Amino acid sequence: MENPQKFSPEKITSDLLPQPFGRRGKLWTAALLLVALIGAFAYIQQLRKGLVVTNMGDYVSWGIYISNFVFFVAISLVGSLITAIFRLADVPWRTPLTRISEIIAVSAITFAALIIIVDMGRPERMLYLFLHGRLQSPIMWDVIVISTYFCTSLLLLYITLLPDIKIMIAAREKLGTPFAKFYRWLGSFWKGTEAQEKIRNRSITLICITIIPVAFCIHTVTSWLFATTYRPGWDSTNFGAYFVSGAFLVGAGGVVVAMYVFRRVYKLEHYITERHFDKMGKILVMLALLYLYFNVNEYLVPAFKMKKDEEAHLRGLFTGEFAPLFWFAILVGMIIPIFILVFPKGRKPNAMFAAGVMVVVGAWFKRYLIVTPTLLHPFLPKFDAPARYSHYFPSWEEWAITAGSLAGVLLIITFFARVFPIISIYKTITDHDTELPS
Amino acid sequence: MTLNYHHKLCFLVSFFSVIAINCVIAQDSAAPVTTMSVRYFLPVNKVPYVEVNTKKKVGRKFEPVMSIPVSIYLNEATPANLLGKVITGANGLAKVAIPATFKSTWDSLGEIKFIAESDSISGQPALSGDVTIKKAILVIDSASADGVRAVTAQLKEKKGNEWVAVKDIEMKLGVKRMLGNLTVGEAETYTADSTGIASAEFKRDSLAGDKNGNLVLVAQVEDNDTYGNLIVEKAVPWGKSVQPDTHFWHRSLWSTGNRVPVWLLLLAVSIIAGVWGMIIYLVRQVIKIKKMGKEFDRGLTT
Numbered sequence: 253m254e255n256p257q258k259f260s261p262e263k264i265t266s267d268l269l270p271q272p273f274g275r276r277g278k279l280w281t282a283a284l285l286l287v288a289l290i291g292a293f294a295y296i297q298q299l300r301k302g303l304v305v306t307n308m309g310d311y312v313s314w315g316i317y318i319s320n321f322v323f324f325v326a327i328s329l330v331g332s333l334i335t336a337i338f339r340l341a342d343v344p345w346r347t348p349l350t351r352i353s354e355i356i357a358v359s360a361i362t363f364a365a366l367i368i369i370v371d372m373g374r375p376e377r378m379l380y381l382f383l384h385g386r387l388q389s390p391i392m393w394d395v396i397v398i399s400t401y402f403c404t405s406l407l408l409l410y411i412t413l414l415p416d417i418k419i420m421i422a423a424r425e426k427l428g429t430p431f432a433k434f435y436r437w438l439g440s441f442w443k444g445t446e447a448q449e450k451i452r453n454r455s456i457t458l459i460c461i462t463i464i465p466v467a468f469c470i471h472t473v474t475s476w477l478f479a480t481t482y483r484p485g486w487d488s489t490n491f492g493a494y495f496v497s498g499a500f501l502v503g504a505g506g507v508v509v510a511m512y513v514f515r516r517v518y519k520l521e522h523y524i525t526e527r528h529f530d531k532m533g534k535i536l537v538m539l540a541l542l543y544l545y546f547n548v549n550e551y552l553v554p555a556f557k558m559k560k561d562e563e564a565h566l567r568g569l570f571t572g573e574f575a576p577l578f579w580f581a582i583l584v585g586m587i588i589p590i591f592i593l594v595f596p597k598g599r600k601p602n603a604m605f606a607a608g609v610m611v612v613v614g615a616w617f618k619r620y621l622i623v624t625p626t627l628l629h630p631f632l633p634k635f636d637a638p639a640r641y642s643h644y645f646p647s648w649e650e651w652a653i654t655a656g657s658l659a660g661v662l663l664i665i666t667f668f669a670r671v672f673p674i675i676s677i678y679k680t681i682t683d684h685d686t687e688l689p690s
Numbered sequence: 691m692t693l694n695y696h697h698k699l700c701f702l703v704s705f706f707s708v709i710a711i712n713c714v715i716a717q718d719s720a721a722p723v724t725t726m727s728v729r730y731f732l733p734v735n736k737v738p739y740v741e742v743n744t745k746k747k748v749g750r751k752f753e754p755v756m757s758i759p760v761s762i763y764l765n766e767a768t769p770a771n772l773l774g775k776v777i778t779g780a781n782g783l784a785k786v787a788i789p790a791t792f793k794s795t796w797d798s799l800g801e802i803k804f805i806a807e808s809d810s811i812s813g814q815p816a817l818s819g820d821v822t823i824k825k826a827i828l829v830i831d832s833a834s835a836d837g838v839r840a841v842t843a844q845l846k847e848k849k850g851n852e853w854v855a856v857k858d859i860e861m862k863l864g865v866k867r868m869l870g871n872l873t874v875g876e877a878e879t880y881t882a883d884s885t886g887i888a889s890a891e892f893k894r895d896s897l898a899g900d901k902n903g904n905l906v907l908v909a910q911v912e913d914n915d916t917y918g919n920l921i922v923e924k925a926v927p928w929g930k931s932v933q934p935d936t937h938f939w940h941r942s943l944w945s946t947g948n949r950v951p952v953w954l955l956l957l958a959v960s961i962i963a964g965v966w967g968m969i970i971y972l973v974r975q976v977i978k979i980k981k982m983g984k985e986f987d988r989g990l991t992t
Contacts, residue, residue, distance in 0.1 A: 386947035387958050396958075400965055407972050414979070441983025448979050455975045462968045 259522070261681045268677045269423055270670055271518065281666055284659040291656010294649040295370060303373040305649045310637065312627045312644040317371035319620040320654050323502070324364035324661070325398070325474045326495070326615065330503025331357025331405050332467035335412075336460035345531055347683055348524045348675045352510045354409045355674075356503070359664035361402045361470075363657045368398075370653055390476045397470045404466055408459045411452055414442040415678035431671055471499045478622065484565035485554075485626040494546040498615065501539040501586075505611030508532050510665070512605040514674050523675050526600060533599030536607065537590055544586045565629040573643075574625050577617055585614020722746040724755050726819035728762075728806045730918030731785075732828070741785040742806045744778045744817065754782025758814065762786050763805040764795065773804075800825055800848045821918070827853060828861075828920040830909040832892075832928075839892035839928055841874050843909035845882065845917065855886025859911060863890045865897065866906035866923065872897075874907070892928060899929020 259267070273281060298305050308315045334353035338346040369375045385392045417439030424432050442448065475495035478486040488494070511532070515524040554562050555570070569578045589607040592598035598607065624644055634641065646654070668674075724746040732738045740762055744755040758778045763771045773792065776784035788796060796802075801824050808817040826847040833840045841863050846853035859882045864871030872894060880888040888909075899905045904925045911920040941951045 384947060387950040387954060388943045388945070388947075393958075396962060400962075400969070403969055404965075407969065407976075411972070411976065441980040443983050443986040445982060445986060448982050451975050451979055451982075455972050458968060459972060462965060466965060 259684065261684070264680050264684065265419060265423065265677050266426075267520070268523070268673045268675050268680065269420065269427060270673055273670060277517070277666075277670075281663070284663045284666065287659035288656045288663060291653045291659065294652035294656065298370070298373070298649055298653070299375075305647060307644060307647045307650065309641050309644075311630060311634065311641050312624055314371070314623050314627060315644060316620065316624075316646040316650045316654050317367055319616075319623045320657060321364050321367045321371070322474060322495075322619040322622065323616050324360045324367065324657075325471055326499035326502045326619070327506045327612075328357045328360035328364060328401070328405070328503070329467050329471055329496070329499035330507050331408065332463045333500055333503055334507060335408060336463045336467075339456070339460050340464075344683075345528055347679045348520070348528060349507060349511065349532070350679075351409075351412070351672075351674055351676055352514065353503070353507050354405065354412065355665050355668045356506050356510060357405045358402070358409055359661045359668075361398060361405060362664065363661050365398050365402065366660075367653075367657050368395075370657075390473060390480050393473045394470075394477060397466065397473050401463075401466050401470045404459060404463045408456070408463060410438075411455050411459065412676065412679075413672060414439050414452060415444060416673050416676055418442045418444060419677050420673075434671070468496055471495045478626075482631065483626050484562045484629050484631065485622070488550060490546060490549050494543075494550050497539065497543045497546050498618065501536070501543045502612060502615035504532065504536050504539055505589075505608045505615065508536060508604050508608030509612060512601055512608065514669065515601065518669075518674065520675065523680065529601050529604045530596070530599045533593045533604050533607070536604075536611065537593040540586045540590045540593070540611070544582075544590070547582065547586070561631050565625055568625050568629060569621065574621060578621055581614045581618040581621055583614075584610045585618055586611075589614075722748050722753075724758075724814060724817060726758075726760070726806055726808065726817040728804050728819045728821040729913070730802075730804060730821055730823045732826075732918065732920045734921050734923045737787045739785050739787040740773065740804045740806075740821075741783060742776065742778065742819070744782045744808075754778070754780065755814075756780050756782060758782075758784075758808050758817065759811070760784055760806050760808045760817075763807070764788075764792060765799075765803050765805075767805045767807055800850075823918040824848070824916050826856065826911075826917040826920060828909055828911060828922040830907060830922045830924045832907060832924060832926045834928075839926075840889055841892055841907050841909070842887050842889040843880075843882075843922070844886050844888070845911055845920070846886070847917065855882070856917075857882055857884055857886050859886070859888070859914070859917075861888050862908075862910040862912060863888065864908045864910070865892075865894055866908050871908050871910070897929045898932045899927070901931060901933055903927050903929045903931040905929040 294305075306315060306317075330353045334346060335350045338350070369378055372378060381392065381395055385395075387393075417435050420427060421432070421435050421440060472492040472495065475491040479488055479491035481487075508529070511524050511528065515521060551566070551569070555566050558566065568574050589610050592603055592607045597603065628642065628644060724744055727743045727745075729741045729743070730738065731741060742760050742762065744758045744760075745752045746755050747753075756778050759775065760778065761767075761775050762773045764773050765771055773789060774786035776786050778784045801822060803820055803822040805820045806818065808814075810816040824847050826845055829844045829846065831842045831844075833842065843861055843863060845856045845859045845861065847856050848854075860879050861882070862871065862878070863874050863880050865874055873890075874892045874894060875890045876893070877890070880890050882888040892907075897905055905928050907924045907926055909922050911917055913919060938945075939949070941949045943951060943954070
């Protein structure tokens with residue numbers, strides 16, 4: 253395996269500059285656009301007819317949209333893990349992973365905000381939240397913290413991009429003209445002077461310090477949307493830590509999947525090396541164990557007591573209607589990845605990719621299991637409710653909008669990778685320079 | 691074979707049971723007939739009104755019949771005597787107040803007949819009902835002597851130009867509570883004596899009143915065949931003074947947005963200000979970098 257540190261700056265620049273889509277890239281983008289358009293069509297249907305097109309009702313008033321929202325918020329947390337925590341801890345191998353995690357964070361938090369508006373049914377009423385919002389409501393905290401996290405993540409992405417924009421402006425001949433104006437508009441002022449560099453470095457450190465508590469807040473507040481509601485499965489003091497640990501896990505899983513895909517597609521084997529997979533594998537197994545620990549706390553303690561009011565909910569998860577999904581989420585989302593990643597061979601790229609996909613898919617279903625079964629088992633007995641209220645399966649509009657939002661996240665990442673380097677060129681060259689004396 | 695006593699008893703019980711069941715079934719299976727009844731009300735400090743009730747017997751219970759158009763007349767079913775036209779609601783009830791235009795007729799009469807009529811409408815035969823009442827007023831009074839509190843009430847009917855107390859009238863004497871009237875003593879109803887006065891000792895000590903300790907006494911003649919329904923009230927300072935709970939307007943976690951608790955407000959505002967202050971500072975740093983870039987272009991800095 254060739255070490256990227258041995259490459260010249262020209263070679264690094266040439267390898268890492270954004271590349272036009274190939275045939276596979278175009279097909280991938282077209283497929284994502286198609287799914288996103290179907291989602292947009294379904295949303296127009298929902299706007300025209302109202303939330304009646306969904307299968308949500310009096311009991312399951314938060315369905316697949318909110319599950320998806322929690323998933324997006326969770327995966328967005330990775331921006332703070334890889335960039336901020338790794339930077340402050342001075343993790344030396346972080347460079348190839350930071351921008352991937354930053355763009356995952358920005359795209360996921362964008363769609364987390366949008367999916368909440370979708371769930372509202374009447375988007376124009378979002379304005380009421382600001383006109384008549386109550387600071388006492390966790391929903392209000394969530395709106396504030398999501399917009400704050402979005403702005404902070406965007407700033408982090410932008411400020412770290414500045415030196416690369418200068419490189420891309422300089423490489424206009426190689427890149428062609430499609431985005432030249434855009435690059436100039438974004439960062440032609442970046443000259444890389446000592447004074448500018450000093451301010452940039454200080455700014456990145458400040459954002460990293462700021463973004464960690466904001467990131468913790470965003471997912472803790474999201475957990476409080478549930479935990480401050482008196483319902484079986486949600487009435488838990490464990491929820492904040494449980495959500496944050498789960499978010500780190502799915503975020504790290506998402507980064508592993510993205511690392512693998514970008515490495516393969518852009519042939520970045522010399523930059524995203526097996527060493528990076530090995531390190532991320534160790535982090536992933538630690539996070540999976542941590543999340544498993546919180547899951548044990550979350551389910552085993554109430555199951556041990558098996559209070560009457562919680563019984564139907566817990567039995568539904570362990571042996572009932574949701575058991576296949578529940579055990580799938582636990583096994584595929586945590587236990588199997590742990591067994592794969594705990595061995596050095598399991599931390600090779602292919603096995604890591606499989607484990608990463610398992611973690612992400614398992615995490616999505618885990619969010620669905622947090623939201624829906626609880627709503628189907630309220631504390632107060634159901635009275636005079638139609639039989640269909642006792643079950644929930646999303647309508648095609650709900651599936652289409654959800655799939656459209658997932659496609660939207662991937663589209664943002666895809667377009668970003670087309671326009672900007674997915675690994676920081678400047679930082680890779682700088683790392684190379686600082687490595688030279690040793 | 692001769693039947694002993696027990697066999698005979700069993701036979702008789704079975705025979706009458708079958709007859710009874712048949713009667714019930716026959717009664718239940720008969721087509722329900724809608725009936726109309728009329729009641730007169732003289733509420734306290736309000737205009738007297740007439741209430742029409744349309745209902746039918748379905749199975750073994752009465753169900754209201756809604757959307758029946760009814761015309762209500764005074765004394766005679768002629769257009770000149772029409773008090774009003776109403777339509778029964780979901781509870782089968784409709785009411786009409788005596789219009790001010792009938793004041794002179796009303797004042798001149800001692801006995802009044804209210805007639806309610808409904809024309810035949812789709813599948814529903816014509817209905818009618820009436821009630822005749824003698825005009826009366828109900829008077830309530832209170833007295834307190836030697837620690838004993840008494841409530842008295844008197845029903846007076848109009849005879850010529852005089853209001854004369856009516857004897858042997860049954861009425862309820864109560865104290866108004868949130869969901870109904872509580873009897874002032876132990877008896878459910880009280881009957882007027884030979885002088886026309888119904889009286890009761892007030893035994894409800896320590897009842898919560900308003901902020902001045904006022905309770906509202908209520909005297910009520912209910913569904914009387916001759917006089918209809920009359921209600922009268924009087925406020926007395928016999929209750930316990932209760933200051934209204936004003937916590938609703940306090941700052942709390944469950945109040946409206948403009949009454950957020952101060953601690954939460956300070957906490958949230960300081961966190962938001964801290965984080966957004968940092969974001970604004972960082973945006974300013976970007977602007978500063980931009981300015982430096984422009985100065986570099988002009989050769990002002992290196």
